[in-house]
Amino acid sequence: MNILDLIKSAFLGLVEGITEWLPISSTGHMILVDEFVKLDVSEEFWNMFLVVIQLGAILSVCVLYFHQLNPFSPSKGREGRRSTWSLWGKIVVGCIPAAVVGVPLSDFMDEHFYNSYVVAAALIVYGIAFIVIENWRARRRSELALDRPRGAHFAASVAADAAEQGSDFGTITNIDQITYKTALGIGAFQVLSLVPGTSRSGSTIIGGLLLGCTRAVAAEFTFFLAIPVMFGASLLKVVKFMLKGVAMGANEWGIMIVGLVVAFVVSLAAIRWLTGFVRRHDFKAFGWYRIVLGVVVLAYFLLVAPALGRA
Known part of the structure; x- marks a missing residue:
């Protein structure tokens, strides 16, 4: 078993655990990482590995x-169980657009749009979108x-609001308030993530914000x-990999398990951090980060990679 490959796998798992949940595009980061951290594996295994580590x-x-x-x-009492089943119903409804559009188009999108220029453009465009939406x-x-009744505490109330620049705002302030219609709408935005570099979490969060969710609920x-969605995508990749008859040795199994x-461990920390962050701050920081990363990706593959013979 190659120890260096296991270390590389751990690093890739670190990148995946952070970028999968933050709206900054795991694909954009993986494209850059792949330029410098390459596993000694087949292309078929690499393509499966990128999806399957999402299971963690x-x-x-x-x-x-x-x-x-x-x-x-x-x-949970009767009402609590009913509410949970209702939540699962909304999750299933929200996944319908991705299943209807994503499954038949997945391979086509990967084949024609999985390149550095599309990823860079998506990073920049959706970075701008986050900034515009948060400003709106x-x-x-x-x-x-300002539309509040001007009572005795009006000035203090406005001043408090101004001081809380990052406080959450939206008509849907609780996950239970999401309707099936809203869930379907957020799911429709998830289809945008078929374009590499968009970010699955980024597209659905944008959908949630535009449809009236607070940042916490959208996240x-x-x-x-x-x-x-991710269980389905991982299962699909594994099935396709197995159907090709490609065998996995001890090194491949070790790489997969470490990743x-x-x-899994890094995602625990990333999710906890994000849920706390969005209650006090807006998403503009992620928007600016996406723009900078998009420019870096574009500059690297236009200027640096050709000079290194990697274009």
């Missing part, structure tokens, strides 16, 4: 939100504050939508 990331959601997502929890939400929040529903475990 998605298992972290199942662990962190096990009680909330478990309709059979003994601590801030203006809308200020307008609503949480994004976590839940990932469960069937999964590291992605």
Whole structure:
């Protein structure tokens, strides 16, 4: 078993665990990482590995939100179980657009759009989108504050709002308030993530914000939508890999297990951090980061890679 490959796998799991949940595109980061950290594996295994290590990331959601997502929890009463089943119904509805559009187009999109230039463009475009949407939400929040009845505490209220620049804002402030229609709408935005570099979490969070969710609710529903989508995508890749008759040796199994475990552990920390961050800050920082990363990806593959003979 190649120790260096295991170390590389751990690093890739680290990148996956962080970037899968933050709206900054795991694909964009993996494209850059692949230029410098290459595993000694076949192309077929590499393509499967990139998807399957997402299982480690998605298992972290199942662990962190096990009680909330478990309709059979003994601590839940009849109403609690009904609410949980309703949540799962909305998750399934939210996955319909990705299943209808994504499954037949997945290979086509990977073949024709999985390149550095498309990824860089998507990083920049959606980075700008995050900044524009958050600025619009801030203006809308200020307008609503000014529309309040001018009572004795009006000035203090507006001042408090101004001081809380990063506070959450939206008409849907609880995950249970998401309707089936809203879930379907967020799921439709998830289809945008078929374009590499868009970011699955980024597209669904943008959808949630535009449809009236607070940042916290948009992020949480994004976590839940990932469960069937990522499990399905991973299963599909594994089946395709197995159908090709490619055997995995001890080195490949070791690489896979290390990547999964590291992605799981890092995802636990990333999700906890993001849920706390979005309650106090907006998504503009991620927007600026995406723009910078997009420019870096574009510059590298236009200027540096050709000079190194990697174009």
